[in-house]
Amino acid sequence: MDYKKLTKEITLLLGVSVGLALIVNYFSPAGIALIGQWDTSQGVITARAKNDVFIEALEIEDVRIAKQVYDSGKALFVDARSREDYEDGHIRGAASLPVGQFDELIGTFIDQHSPDQPIVTYCSGRTCEDSHNLAQLLLDFGFNNVKVFIDGFPGWEAEGYPIE
């Protein structure tokens, strides 16, 4: 084998791939940042895509703050996970609104709750983005006081806070 020729060809093929990848990633609406956020101690993990739904201002990062909000009794906790996960265990008093069934369930939800109802969404913790997706959808539907509890059910359960 002619190694010099092979090296040249491989460099060319990889160069075209890398160049094309950067161009497509730059122009694609689904493009992502060159470095993502993959440290759960810093918050919910994300590739930092252009079409990201993450609004950090909505996040409740401290489980004790979430508990204070819960204890105030004013906020409705809304579970973004699947119905099965909800039935296996959820924050006591939380409503179930799986983000995958949002379209079919939102009508009833709107009938039951005023747009001013403070809402805290949650899912399975910092590797899960469903609570952010749900929060964004609820904001789109006119709910104006929405927060995201990013440690989700596992974080709540680990503290021994009320579940059912």
Add this chain to the structure above:
Amino acid sequence: MNNLMKTALANRWLEFAARWILGITFIYASYDKILAPADFAKIIYGYDLFPHDFINLIAIFLPFIELISGLALIVGIYPRSAVLIINGMLLAFILVLSINLIRGHEFDCGCFSVKKAGYLSSAEPMLIRDIIYLILGLQVLLFSGIRKGCIGRLSQLSFYLG
């Protein structure tokens, strides 16, 4: 056995089929990843093997390396170099799958469709599949005859590239 291997290595139709199978497989595998790089990045994170700063770069570059090498194999541009890249990727996949199989780490394969996120694939069938692809790749790599269906002998291009 040696004779059988020599015959297989010299078979032009086998070389042609192997190139197309690998080419189509890798182009197909790149499609969903290119459409949803964020989902693919999350799957890479799930493997729990890569430094955080590299996860996005892998998610951005790997699908295009798969696409370009797959296309090169099918149309027959630099087939030996393209298959070297593909075999390199297959060896990396085999290594990653083996490490996670040995340490019992469950993850979403994300091999073909990132939409299956959350679906846990078993590592063994994927390993066997990748080993079969690797053997096909070796046939293409070691084949020394005239390859069928190559659009042009673009290897001359390297002459102009110096």
